[in-house]
Amino acid sequence: TxxxxxxxxxxxxxxxxxxxxxxxxxxxxxxxxxxxxxxxxxxxxxxxxxxxxxxxxxxxxxxxxxxxxxxxxxxxxxxxxxxxxxxxxxxxxxxxxxxxxxxxxxxGHTKLIREPVDLTEVVSAATEAAQPAADAAGLNLTLHLRPDTTVAGDAARLRQVADQLLDNAVKHTPSGGRVTVTLTRPDPATAELTVTDTGMGIPVEDHPRLFDRFYRSQRTRDRHIPGSGLGLPVTLAIVEAHRGQIRYAPSEAGTQVTVRLPIA
Structure with missing residues (x-):
């Protein structure tokens, strides 16, 4: 049967x-x-x-x-x-x-492929992939790109970073909200990817644990937002493997995540 x-x-x-x-x-x-x-x-x-x-x-x-x-x-x-x-x-x-x-x-068993990667293409593709979920959630997803943002790294892993940041922003932003993706070069040696949302934000007491493995805030659990609590730890590990930095600026009125990577 x-x-x-x-x-x-x-x-x-x-x-x-x-x-x-x-x-x-x-x-x-x-x-x-x-x-x-x-x-x-x-x-x-x-x-x-x-x-x-x-x-x-x-x-x-x-x-x-x-x-x-x-x-x-x-x-x-x-x-x-x-x-x-x-x-x-x-x-x-x-x-x-x-x-x-x-x-x-x-x-250290993962060997990153070190080659020139056009972050414009990576971020554009990730944003395009996130668009259906943003539309379904009733969100305004916008993209601002700076050309000439080529870094040395692993394109697949960097795409994983962009996908994770967008997934987090879309899942934690209520209908009618905004998710903004920006790719800039704040200085000649650095590319900067920033994802900003107008979501539910993160309570101050949760800030020190944002990159802890398996950690999910009580607010996230209460609202039944799906997730493993491993996305940000993996993202941090990938960024650091590229000799980059990640900065999280959560607040009660939304969240901004910035990834800084050295220009090739």
């Missing part, structure tokens, strides 16, 4: 996700842990387990619901169940991918 086929596909998907998690754990064991990480590994692994448990629990529950679905009602009920499973699978995939990113960046 359609329900059985969907269930089999979902079980296959879960097996693939499980293999991905196993790969992460195996890679983690293979790392030479620093003294500091070894001292804090119990806390770190506890955080990993906590973050993975939430989507896994939901996926497991909905798979059981699919198994119990009356074939006569499958056509009506299965699509909704699949939507929930898809969202939770995506959340789990995001956590695992970000964890693998952090492992690779922390260990």
């Amino acid at each position: 359609a329900a059985d086929s969907s269930t089999d596909s979902l079980i296959g998907l879960l097996s693939g996700i499980g293999a991905h998690v196993a790969e992460f754990l195996e890679r983690r064991r293979a790392e030479n842990l620093t003294v500091e990480l070894a001292r804090n590994k119990d806390e770190y692994l506890g955080l990993v387990g906590h973050e993975l448990r939430t989507p896994i629990t939901s996926i497991t529950a909905y798979v059981e619901m699919l198994r119990d679905t009356d074939p006569a009602a499958a056509a009506e009920e299965v699509p909704d169940l699949l939507d929930v499973l898809s969202r939770n699978s995506d959340a789990l995939q995001e956590i695992v991918d970000r964890l693998l990113d952090l492992v690779a960046l922390d260990s």
Whole structure:
């Protein structure tokens, strides 16, 4: 039946996700842990387990619901169940991918491709990709570009930075708000990418923890804004690997994030 086929596909998907998690754990064991990480590994692994448990629990529950679905009602009920499973699978995939990113960046095993990268193209593409989500959220997304902003770096990783900053801004800005993306050269040696939003802002007490792994503010949780708490830590690691800097200027009335990178 359609329900059985969907269930089999979902079980296959879960097996693939499980293999991905196993790969992460195996890679983690293979790392030479620093003294500091070894001292804090119990806390770190506890955080990993906590973050993975939430989507896994939901996926497991909905798979059981699919198994119990009356074939006569499958056509009506299965699509909704699949939507929930898809969202939770995506959340789990995001956590695992970000964890693998952090492992690779922390260990130095990720070799950035050092080549001239036109940030104008990178930022334009990221903004274009974010436009549908901004439109769906009722936001005004604007882009201001400065030409001649070529840096030495890894285009794919820099695109990841731009995507993350835009994703954060769009998710945290209510309908009717604005997200502004600006690429400038404040001095001859520096390119500067700034993403500004008129979103809900970040309480002062949360500022020191913005780049902590798995950290999500209570306000974000209360409003059920999706996220893994790993996006900014990964972004910071990528920027620093490019010998750049990231500056976060949150307030109660919106947020501004600026990434500074050396010109090639």
